[in-house]
Amino acid sequence: MENSAVTVAVRVRPFSAREKAEKATQVIFMNGQETNVQHPESRQSYSFTYDFSFCSVDGDDPTFASQKTVYKTLARPLLQRAFEGFNTCLFAYGQTGSGKSYTMMGFEEEAGVIPRFCQELFMKLASMEDEELRVREHPVHGPYVAELSGWLELGNKQRATAATGMNDKSSRSHSVFTLVMTQTKVHNSVFTGEEHDHSISSRINLVDLAGSERCRTAQTSGERLREGASINKSLLTLGKVISALSEQVLTRKKVFIPYRESVLTWLLKESLGGNSKTAMIATVSPAGTNVEESLSTLRYAQQARTIINVAKVNEDTSAKLIRALRGALAADAACLTGQCETCCSNWNTVMQQISSDCGTSC
Numbered sequence: 001m002e003n004s005a006v007t008v009a010v011r012v013r014p015f016s017a018r019e020k021a022e023k024a025t026q027v028i029f030m031n032g033q034e035t036n037v038q039h040p041e042s043r044q045s046y047s048f049t050y051d052f053s054f055c056s057v058d059g060d061d062p063t064f065a066s067q068k069t070v071y072k073t074l075a076r077p078l079l080q081r082a083f084e085g086f087n088t089c090l091f092a093y094g095q096t097g098s099g100k101s102y103t104m105m106g107f108e109e110e111a112g113v114i115p116r117f118c119q120e121l122f123m124k125l126a127s128m129e130d131e132e133l134r135v136r137e138h139p140v141h142g143p144y145v146a147e148l149s150g151w152l153e154l155g156n157k158q159r160a161t162a163a164t165g166m167n168d169k170s171s172r173s174h175s176v177f178t179l180v181m182t183q184t185k186v187h188n189s190v191f192t193g194e195e196h197d198h199s200i201s202s203r204i205n206l207v208d209l210a211g212s213e214r215c216r217t218a219q220t221s222g223e224r225l226r227e228g229a230s231i232n233k234s235l236l237t238l239g240k241v242i243s244a245l246s247e248q249v250l251t252r253k254k255v256f257i258p259y260r261e262s263v264l265t266w267l268l269k270e271s272l273g274g275n276s277k278t279a280m281i282a283t284v285s286p287a288g289t290n291v292e293e294s295l296s297t298l299r300y301a302q303q304a305r306t307i308i309n310v311a312k313v314n315e316d317t318s319a320k321l322i323r324a325l326r327g328a329l330a331a332d333a334a335c336l337t338g339q340c341e342t343c344c345s346n347w348n349t350v351m352q353q354i355s356s357d358c359g360t361s362c
Contacts (some may be wrong), residue, residue, distance in 0.1 A: 001312045004088075006272070007279040007304040009052035009074050009299065011065065012286050026114065028294060030055040030063075040288035047116070047164035048298050050282075056099075057286050067106055070114045074279055078204075079120060081182060081277045085200030085313035089207065093238075094283035095293040096211025101281060104175075104208040107335035114177055114206050117124050174234070174264055175208040194219035199316040205271055209235065209264075212293070237262040239268060239300060245273045246306045278313050281340060282306050 012028050012035075027038045037046040052073055054065035078088040090113060092100040106112030111119075120202040146206035182201040210231045228351040232328050261270045271278045284294040 003308055003310055006304050006307045007051045007052075007074070007308065009054060009070075009279065009281045010048070010050050010301060011054040011070065011099060011103060011281055011283050013102070013283060014057050014059075015286060016097065019285070019287040020290065022287075022289060024289050026057065026286045027190055027288040027291050027296065028170075028284060028286050031298055035298065039291055039295075046295060046298070048302055050301060054281075065105075067110050067112060067116075070103060070281070071113050073114045074281060075077060075117050076120070078277060078279060079117060079124075081202050081311075082121075082182070082202040083124070085183070085315060086311050087203045087205075087270060087276040087314065089205040089268070089276050090208035090281065091205070091209060091268070091271070091278075092283060093209050094211060094234075094297045095285065095290060098211065098283040098285050098290075098297070100211060100283050101208055102208065103281060107111050114208075117204075117206060118179075121181075132254045137206055139312050145233040174210050176232075176264075176267055177206040177208075179206075192228040201314045203270070203276075203314075205268070205276075207268070209238075212296070235263040237265050238268075241265045241268075241272055241305050242300060242307065246303045248273075249306050249308050270311075271337070273309060275309055275311055275314075276309050278307075278309055 001297050010030075012030065015024065017027075025040060027040055029036045029038075033049050033053055034053065035048045035050060035053050037048075039046070040212065054070055054073075055063055056065045059065060074092055078090055081090045092104050093102050102110075102112060104114050105113045106115065169265060180201065180203050182199060184199045212235050237258060240261070244257045248257075257273060259265045265272075270276050280301060282297050284290075284297050
C-alpha cells in the first residue's frame with residue numbers, strides 16, 4: 001500500500017475573444033509552482049502553491065504550457081502507475097469556459113489528455129502483445145486506435161452543450177471516461193513445472209466536469225438555469241467531499257464523507273480518499289472580470305491537495321497465496337538441507353502470511 005496525496009495542477013488559459021473585446025486585464029501570474037492573483041478592485045494579493053502550474057496565456061512565452069506539456073507532466077505518470085496495477089484518476093475542475101474540455105479532449109491537432117492517454121496506452125499494449133493490435137497511422141494526427149476513437153467521439157457528442165454568457169459551447173453535463181485494464185502474466189513453477197497466471201488490474205477514470213457558474217454572469221434562464229442549478233448542486237457536493245477529506249487529514253479524526261449525496265461523488269469515491277493515484281487539474285481564466293470564480297477554483301484546488309489516498313496494487317488474491325505457498329515450499333527445502341533453525345522461523349512467518357491472505361480473500 002502507498003499513502004499519497006492528490007497531485008494538483010493549475011492551468012490558466014489564453015484570453016477569450018469576449019475578454020479581449022472587453023479589454024480585460026491579466027490578474028493571474030505563475031512562477032514555478034506558485035500561482036499569484038492580483039485582485040483588480042481590492043488590490044489584495046493571493047498566493048497559492050501547487051504541484052504544477054501551467055501558464056498557457058501567451059504562446060510566444062518560453063514558459064508556455066502546451067497540450068503536450070500538460071499531458072507529459074500530469075497524465076503520463078498516471079499511465080505508468082496504471083500499468084503497475086494501481087487505480088488512477090485525473091479530473092478537471094473549474095469555472096465554465098475556463099478550458100476544462102480543451103485540456104481533457106482538445107480539438108483537431110491540439111489533442112487533449114484523454115486522446116493522448118488512450119493513444120499511448122494502446123501503443124504500449126501493442127508493444128507488449130504477441131498479437132498485433134489494430135493501430136492506424138493518420139497522416140496528420142499520427143497513430144490512433146480506430147475503434148476507441150469512435151467511442152470517444154460518440155461519447156463526446158452525447159454531452160449536452162449550450163451557449164451561455166460565459167461560454168458559447170458550455171458543457172451541461174459531467175463526462176466520466178473509464179477504462180479497466182487487466183494484465184495477466186504466466187509464470188512457470190520451479191517446483192512442479194506448471195504454469196500459473198498472475199493478474200493485476202487497474203481502473204482508470206478521466207473526468208471532465210461541467211463548469212461551475214453563477215447565473216448572473218452566465219446569463220442563463222429557463223432550462224439553462226435549471227441545468228446550471230443541477231451542475232452546481234453536484235459540484236457543491238464534490239466540494240463538501242473535498243472539504244471533509246481535508247478536515248479528516250488535518251484533524252486526524254474520522255469524519256463523515258458525503259459520497260452518496262450525488263452520483264458524481266459516488267462514482268469518484270475511490271478516486272477521492274480511496275484506492276487510487278489521483279490528480280486534479282484546476283482551470284482558470286486570466287481575466288480580472290472572472291477573479292472571484294478563479295479564486296474559488298484555486299481554493300478548492302488547495303484543499304484537494306491535502307487529501308491522502310491509500311493506493312494499492314490490485315492483484316489477484318490467488319496469486320498472493322501462490323507466492324506464500326512457494327515460500328512454504330522453499331522453507332521445506334531448507335529443512336531438508338539441514339537448515340532447521342532458520343527454517344522454523346521462516347515457516348512460521350510464511351504460515352502467518354497465508355492465514356492473513358486467506359482471511360482477506362475468503
